[in-house]
Amino acid sequence: MDFQLSDEQKDVQRAAREFAQGEFDPDLALELDQSGKPPESLWKKAAQLGFIGIHYPEEFGGQGMGLFESVLTIEAFCSADSGIGSALSMVDIGAEVILKFGSKDQKERFVIPLAKGAKRMSIAFAESEDGQDLSSLSTVSERRGNEYFLCGEKRFVLNATLADWFVTLCKEPKEGWITLIVERDREGINIHPIEKMGLRMIPFGDLDFREVRVDIENRIGNGGEGMAHVHHCHQVMGLRSAAQALGTAQGAFDRAMGHAKQRIQFGKKLSQFQAIRHKLADMAVDIEVARWLTYKSATEYDQGKMDSKFLSITQLEAGRTLVRVVDEALQIFGGYGYIAEQAIEHYFRDAWAIRVELGTEEEEKDAIAKIMFGPDSIKK
Amino acid sequence: MFYELNDEQNSFRKKVREIYEREVSPLVEEYERKETFPVQLFRILGAEHLLCLRCPKEYGGPGLDKVSECIAVEELNRICVGIGAGIMVQGGLATDPILHFGSEELKKKYLSPAVRGEKIGAFALTEPDAGSDASGIRTTALKQGKGYRLNGLKTFITNGTICDFVTVAAYTDPARRGTGINLFVVERDDPGFSVIKKLRKLGNHSSDTAELAFDDCYVPKERMLGEEEGGGLGQLEETLKSGRLTYGARSTGVGQAAFEAILSYAKKTRRQGQPLSKSQAIRFILAEMAMSIEAMRYMTYRGAWLFDQGLASMKDASIVKLFCSESVQSIVQKTMTIQKNSGLRMDNPVQRFLCDGRLSKIPEGTSEIQHLVIAAGLGL
Amino acid sequence: MEFGLNQEQTILKNETRRFLKNECPIDFVKEMIEDEKGHSPPLWKKMAELGWMGLLFEEKYGGIGGTFLDLSIILEEMGRALLPGPFFSTVILGGVPITQGGDEELKQRFLPGIAKGDIIMTMALTEMEGSYAIDEIKSIGEPRSDGYVLRGRKMFVPYAHIADYIICPARTYQQGHSNGISLFIVDAKSETMNIIPLISLDLQKQFDVTFTDVYVPQNNLIGEEKQGGKLIQNVWPIAVVGRCCEMLGAMQRVFEMTVDYAQKRRQFGRPLSAFQVIQHYCADMAIDLECSKVITHQAVWRVSNGHPSTKEVAMAKAWSSDAFKKIATTAHQIYGAIGFTKDQDLYLYFRFAKAGEITFGDTNFHKEVVAREMDLQGVKALR
Incomplete structure (x- = not known):
């Protein structure tokens, strides 16, 4: 058993965090969210730094790392901003199918430009x-x-x-x-x-x-x-969506923590009220659980032993945690959380969109149950 | 004790639903998108005697009871929470204190025109540093000649940019924390009063929300509510109680709208080869929603009935607000998750129900504050 | 990053499971509940022969120099089997403080005996208010020429009635500081000690123990005076995570039993597991189980490898306390009325879950720890 990141993984995490926290300008995020436009220049920069396609083989423009490192990157990006982070994480969906089932020619024609940040x-x-x-x-x-x-x-x-x-x-x-x-x-x-x-x-x-x-x-x-391609694609997307959820939840939590430590009401900091402390503790525990489920899923994927049932559990729990954490974070901000100037406002809306990517609770439970009880076990 | 609305109340519900569907429904999409309040509705609803519902007939009001008010509020919020918010401030916080504590002059000048929809009212208590901690407001109203000079900043003010008058809370005696507050009626044209900015929000888009500034704003003594200095927060007690009960109706209304939307969706949408409504898991969710709405509705009307008998305590009102604003969350959330991708569309009302419903845990006392009020009401 | 067990650890797990399946079937558990001792000396001896008691000790003390990770594997299986008896109290609450705080003489006097299965130990940690706060310990150890005399009353002391020794934290100074606590190894057969059984939901035997001028020789003080607080703080994460491991094993068993029941029990012409919502309940349990696994194993790994772990330990316990409660509740819902009767074994797990939730701090207790670790100032520190 080993619950720590390797040195190389720590480097990736640090680099992703530095980039995201340094470059994801909060005002730009608000502006892009309102206008519905993508973060073009940040996309180009992310590609230049090797973050796009971090898990593609080197010969096709990637860093040759695993899906785990992709997960770390997405988590760091979405933590800094849910909108920009998610946009950067989804510029290349579908590449998975080519990477696993495509020809060398197709990988050269399509995957390389994706890694370069030239195409989506x-x-x-x-x-x-x-x-x-x-x-x-x-x-x-x-x-x-x-x-x-x-x-x-x-x-x-x-x-x-x-x-x-x-x-x-x-x-x-x-x-x-x-x-x-x-x-x-x-x-x-x-x-x-x-x-x-x-x-x-x-x-x-x-x-x-x-x-x-x-x-x-x-x-x-x-x-x-075709169906095998779709299944594979959904698996990889599911994992990366879980990473989006994790990062977004973490980002919401960090902001709520920051607010609780400085907002004063009734002569005390919010963080000194037991109800608020327990909310934050709850959120921290939920995020930690979602994190380890996601990391375990990613590790298993890279080791070639992806477990469908465990992935469904990961997606479900990541989605649940995301919505719960962002909701509580917004509540900690009170009225301010409802105002569009605060980042938490778009974290809330982005959380619901990420939720959809992860599949509903009912679907994921059906998927889990199918594995537990067999595909035709529901009788009318 | 009653468990059913009587014939008169049921007819009233039918009547207001017809009026709202005729006058309000066609405006919703446009004004939600423009993030603007349809000010013409004040005169339109005023003409239908549907403003300031509990204002007595002697001031031109409909003179209805709390139960009827809740019926109207539920019906209006079923159509649009944002528009509902503006209409309710008109008949609640903006004018209730004038009704109970204002001079006859003030009632003639502000209350009666508000009833007719000729003047739009707002209410200003909350400040950037004083949300839950109402006593922590800093706006002062210091004696000047035959009146008072107001200085301060207010935020999250509904009807802020469109109001003709605003009922403002300020300290006449800053040394007496909590007790040294008074309420004043400020007019939009009073020198020193200005609208700093309109606030964009997560939901309630058609509700007008603003930041207001008072910069040496002179208010004649006649426009103070009551004769004595001090006791302003106490003057708000009944209004706060009434408003918290009304939140039950607001939550029930939006919950009902979400429920109707998802029932219809479940019946017509097919997944995995059958209508969604046949899936056992979905049936369980719909059953729970139905149960929640029943409970919310019962709590609300019982609370309203207690209010009409003069028996409702603040604890009763807080219980209604807490229960209903929390219960509705699950309803609007599940509606979204069941609809998945289509729930994310801006032209689908379910995302509006989610974002509108989300607000209810925050104003007029956050859920956290309601907990404390209830606990205090238990004598603890 | 690695989430599974290696080959050796897997063998340990399988062998432990096999052993306990034979030696500790559910009927044995029920028998021990009725039994006054609640413990089987022959089984105890067999466990000692397998090296379980001495697992954490160095070889020179009769142990096998294993890690906490190894012990956690055994604890998980013990939880699964609902193993009755003073293993936890002897090995963790007794063995760990002696190992960490005792001098060579003390270690030689006790550890080999524990490893061989000759000594049963327990700790009297909580006082009348039932809290775990060292600050609130009121029992006193008054110095005498050749030792101490202990005075105080302790609650929820597991297996005090069959223990050979009870480790008792007591205050050696009349101050409110935690470095005023010392740990004493008290002979459980002392005449002026009163041991009264408590009727508890817990499957473990619990006792109310009063120390009235109980004499403790100087060389039964673990380490030195004032070290007791630190020793308790050191054993605390091991005890908390150890409890989480037991709960994890038991949760796993509940899950399996319930899924099995759902597939066998028929209503409306089909098995319960043919209904979507029952399937979803089972999926719910599977989810809570996987979550409990990762969060508990993280804490195990950190404690076992000596990494700072206060927050992670608290998270594991906060989560597990709630998760087991949820799993037990869902299981009961699937079993229906029969699950409430003693015809089915589910009630035993429900009791275990409840006791597990509360011992070594419930969810709120640990959330407070998490909050403090995240640098959110509390109004009063618990320790």
């Missing part, structure tokens, strides 16, 4: 509001010669208006479920932006595809593998 990638899997419900997908991509012709609709695509490429799940009549890397500038793609209440620096949108042509070189892996 996203995923287009879900066709309903429920990101995990893949039971009624209808997007098809018919193969004709060396091209696929893609038709269908994808919903709630993250970074819909910003991503250069979308890893898209579709069905080819003969090949079965496949994933295609769709380039945004192809003819026949329509993007319908949706305004969000939280994580506003990561715009949403619905995509519709009408006879969009995709080269065969853009198919990832082989026919019939």
Whole structure:
């Protein structure tokens, strides 16, 4: 047993914290959140410093580290600002699929530019509001010669208006479920932006595809593998979302602590009231538990022994802790917490958006129960 | 003892719902988005005798009881909490003290026009350094000639930028902490009164919230509530009690709105091959919401009835506020989590219910303060 | 970073589990509850032969030089089996202060005996108010020419009736400072000591012990005068985390039993586990269990490796106290009415959970510690 970061991990954590706390300007965060724009220059800087794709192999522009180091980075970023941190963490979703199942050529064409901060990638899997419900997908991509012709609709695509490429799940009549890397500038793609209440620096949108042509070189892996790609992607995303949750909760907690130690009411500091101290202690315990679940999940992933049930537990607990901690942190700020000038106000909204990424409690419990009791155990 | 509203009260509920749906509902989306209060509603609702509901008929008021007021508040908050906030200050904190402690002159000049919606009122107690600790306010009202000179800063003031008059709490005798406070009516055009800024908030977007400054603002003695110096906080006791009870209705209203939204969503949305409403876990959640709303509604109306009998203590009012403002959190939160991605859309009211509902644990005594008030009421 | 056990540790865990499954089945636990001693000398001897009592001691004292991490593995299995008896009180509350504070002579006099299973020990820590604050200890140790005379009353002393020695913290000066406390090893058979059984929810036997001018020879003072406070502070994290480990093992067992029951019990023509909400309750328990595991194991690792751990220990206990309560409550809900009867074994775990929640500080106690460690000034320090 060993519950400490290695020296190398400590270096990564320190570097990420220095960057985030040094560069994530609070006023910029408020401005970007209000206008719904992404943190462009911070994204470029983060890429330059090697934070984007920290877990990609070196030959494809990464640092060759593990998902654990990615988790540490995301945690540090979201701690400094929930919005900027999350935006920087989600510039490359979908890369996982290429990294695990793609060809060398695809990794060179797509992964390297992501690590450089030159391009963004996203995923287009879900066709309903429920990101995990893949039971009624209808997007098809018919193969004709060396091209696929893609038709269908994808919903709630993250970074819909910003991503250069979308890893898209579709069905080819003969090949079965496949994933295609769709380039945004192809003819026949329509993007319908949706305004969000939280994580506003990561715009949403619905995509519709009408006879969009995709080269065969853009198919990832082989026919019939589509669902496996999606499953893998969800696992990695789940872990990184847990890191977002952890960092956001930590950031909310730090701010609440700071406020409690200096705000005076009734002649005493808030931190001297037992009810407030216990709230803060509660929050600290919850964060610590979520932290170790996340670190354990990440460690297991890097060791090649990812446990689905444990990951579901991690996501669920991270989501629960996030919402509870941010809510209490806002309460400690009192009226101020409700005002948009305070960071905690957008931490609250961002927390609810991160929550959605992690899956609902009911879904995660269903997933856990399926593993415990078997897939068909619920009887009508 | 009653367990049901009587026919008259049920008709009243039906009548106000119709009026609010006709006059208020069409304005919600626009004014929430613009983060502005629809000031025209004061005259419109004034014409329908739906302002200052408990103001006696001799001042032109509807002369209704607390139970009826709660019915109207519940119905209005079901449609929009933000708009509700502005309307309730008009009939509550801004004018109640004038009704109970103001001279006939003041009632004629401010109360009756407020009833008709011709003048908009606000109430200013909270300051940057005095939130929960109301006695800690620093605004002074020092004798000057035939009146008082007010100096100080107020914050989180509802109707702050749109009011024609504001009932302000200030120390006439700063040496007597808590007891040396008086209430004054300041008019918008009084020299020395200014609106510093409008505050943007997490929710209640259509409610106008501002910071106000009093800079050597002269107020004639006639505009002081009461004849004697001191006792201002005591003058607020009944109003605070009444306002805390009303929070029960506010919470019930937004809880009801969230519940209706999620019921409808659960019935029409399919996941994993069946309507959401068939999932046992979802049914449990909906059952708990229904139970919560029943309890909140019962607590509120019982509290209102006690108030009408002259039997409600501050402890009773605090119990209603604490119970209802806390219970509603789970309802608005679960509504969000069940809706997942679609809950994050700005054009979906559920995110508004979450952010609006979140406020209720803070004003007119945070939940933490309510705990202490109840404990004190137990003689501890 | 590594979260699992290595090969040796896994073997220790499996062997401990196998041993206790044979030697400490649930019927034995029930028998010991009724039994006045609450402890089986033959089983005690077998445990000593396995080296458990001396696990933490150096070889020269008859021990095997193991770590707290090793002990925690055994404690987890003991919790799982609801092992009755004075192991915890002897090894942790007795053995640790002697190891840390005693001189060579004292260690030679006691440690080998403990390791062999010849000596049973306990500690009389709490006084009438039931608090753990050293500041509040009122018992007095008055010096005599060749020793001390102890006066005081202690509550919740586990297994005092069968202990050979009771370690008693007492004040050697009439001051309110914690360095005024000394730890005395008192012969449990002293005539002027009154030991009265307490009827408690705890599965352990608890006693109310009054010391009336009980003589303690000079060489039964652990270390020197005024060192008692420090010795208690040193054993405290081991005791708290040790308790968390026992709770973790028991929680795991409750979880397994309940999932099993849910799959067997049928209503409405199908097993309980076919209902989504019951599945969700089981998932809830699984979650609380995994959370308890990581937070407890973190504390174990820190204590075992000598890292500063005050906050982490408090977090582990605060969490575990609540988690076990939740798991036990959920389990009871799934079992239904039968779970309330002695037909099922769940009630034993419920009692264990309750006692575990409270001993060595409940959730609020430890939250206060966490708050202090985060530099939030409290109104009054507990220690």
